[in-house]
Amino acid sequence: MSNEMKDLKKQQRQVQNTFDAVQQFIRKFKPEKHQLQIQVRLEMLESAMKKFYAVRRKLEILSEEADEKESIDTKESSEDRVTRMESLAEKREEESAQLSRQAEDSYCEMKSTLQSLQSDLQTSSSSSSKIQPSDQSCVQSRVKLPEIRLPSFGGKTRDWVTFRDMFRSLIHRNEQLTEMDKFTYLRSSLTGEALQEVNSIEISAVNYTVAWEVLQTRYENKKLFVKAHLDALFAEEPMKRENYEALNHLLSEYDRNLQMLEKIGEAPSNWSTILVYMVCSRLDPVTLRHWESHHSSKDVPRIDGFPPCTLFSTTIHNTR
Structure with missing residues (x-):
């Protein structure tokens, strides 16, 4: 099979x-x-x-x-x-x-x-029977709770922190929800490997904490988290030709992964020289010439000179 x-x-x-x-x-x-x-x-x-x-x-x-x-x-x-x-x-x-x-x-x-x-x-x-105004607002608030929409988490290491923070904010620390409610929301937002981690845990109020701790133990690993984002940076494919969308994608992916690394305590700004080299090595020859023309200084460029909408990406967009 x-x-x-x-x-x-x-x-x-x-x-x-x-x-x-x-x-x-x-x-x-x-x-x-x-x-x-x-x-x-x-x-x-x-x-x-x-x-x-x-x-x-x-x-x-x-x-x-x-x-x-x-x-x-x-x-x-x-x-x-x-x-x-x-x-x-x-x-x-x-x-x-x-x-x-x-x-x-x-x-x-x-x-x-x-x-x-x-x-x-x-x-x-x-x-x-009639509900007092203060009670009525509470009931209305609780009725809306099931409409909460969470991102799904399938077990990818680099997606964990985003999912964890959102789940904590919307569900885990929500005092209006019972432990059973929280477990239900947790199960419904997991897929694939992550769901398998808690599949064997019986759905009950007392087991919500158990399930949440199982996920934290499995995915709360800074070393693996850093590796996942560095892998993503190194895995970015070089641009084959001058293309605004491809350039925007490349720079956005770098920006997103670096922000996540900074969020967990790393200092990507200290890696600026190597990061600039990595980005430049993934540019096609025409786009690289645009960049070198834009950055004519003899100073070593900084990675923050590569936001998703730089001068040379705008130039490319205008020449399409």
Whole structure:
């Protein structure tokens, strides 16, 4: 089995894990504790179903390619090959249709249950006793909480600090959210490798801290963080020709990675000479001439002379 096939199988299991988590939420639902999570669970369910379809399509394509390769390796006759491929295609189509029906049945059942719970709570809320103004503003504030949108984190080291800071600000330190709410938001914002890190941790209020600490232990590594951003700087491809968009991309990537390094306590300004050399070595000959013409001084140029909109990038843009 190829690595891509193994990865797709893992993604398929992740979808099933999400379905199981939503099903468990429905079984253990308590209005006073879980009402704010309904919308989040609906979004998780929607996302999981979309992922299911995407993964199934890729798996079917890979399976067909594997069958084609096998028939070549075994040197079948054309007639035998056609017969076998048609039989396999029919079998796979049947299996795929069955899996899709099962997933769609589960999805529809859970979604309708969640929407029914949501509707019941809204009806109950509208018919409840009058709320004092101060209490009403609090309720309105809490109703809006599920609309929080977080960036997803899939396990890339250099994405961790941005995700961590935003999650801490919006969720982790939010006193209006319960620990269960926080765990739900955390799970819904993780993908890939990062999600695998917490997949085995049962979703419960007491386990939120455990899950958050697991992620911090895994990704809070300054040495790896610095390496990831330096790798990104060295991996930038040289420009092949004079092009404003390519230049802007190159300079923006350098600027972004250097800002992140500075954020964790490094001092990229002290590396100016080598950084200028690295940028210049990635310029095409025409753009490099623009830069050398712009910087005619005999002084060693500074990296801060390479903002995303320098004089020579503007010149290039105007000559397009």
